[in-house]
Amino acid sequence: MEADSAVLDFVEVLYRVNRLLVDDARQHIAGIAELDVSEFMVLRAASRGAVSPAELTRQLSTHPSATSRTITRLVRAGLLQRISTTADARRLTVSLTDEGRRIVGLIARRIRPELQRRFDAIGPDRVTELLDTLHAFLRDGAPDSSEQ
Structure with a gap:
């Protein structure tokens, strides 16, 4: 297989796998909660422990403003909570609420x-x-x- 062909095959296969996973996840998520896939991914990342918005942005390869909007929606929905660190009140982390943990478990x-x-x-x-x-x-x- 030529290198160019392998690269394009890789792009195509990842695109198809992504579509399959996202479409499947979307159906399962919709059966549990009014969330989109990106919101579930933020919840899933936060399920591993308190994390900063910047770390979520890096982990999920999203834009900081998109991460911020998603966090705000999830806080309003009662699924995430923002926590200020004691050393610097400007530094925030987010973590799952009890309801957030329950929803992540059900979807998973x-x-x-x-x-x-x-x-x-x-x-x-x-x-x-x-x-x-x-x-x-x-x-x-x-x-x-x-x-x-």
Whole structure:
């Protein structure tokens, strides 16, 4: 396979995978809450612990103003809370409320079976390799410090 062909195949496959995942997630999310996929992704990122808006922006590859608007909507919906750090009141983190944790759990339980079916068809070793490869791609090919 030529390099140009591989690059274009990669773009096409990622586009199709993205569409499949987003469309599937959108259906499952709509069955639980009035959220869009990007709002769920913010909630999912915050489910790992308190995080700053800047860190959410980096993790989700979004624009800071889009992240800020999403956080504001989720705070108003009672799913996220803003917390000022004691050392510097201007520094904020966000974390899930109890309702936010409940919603993330419900959505995750609906999304997992279909993805698990697909992962099972691929096999655990290939899934691990795929995830490692995609993480490396996102890091611009740089090895993860845990891999060294």
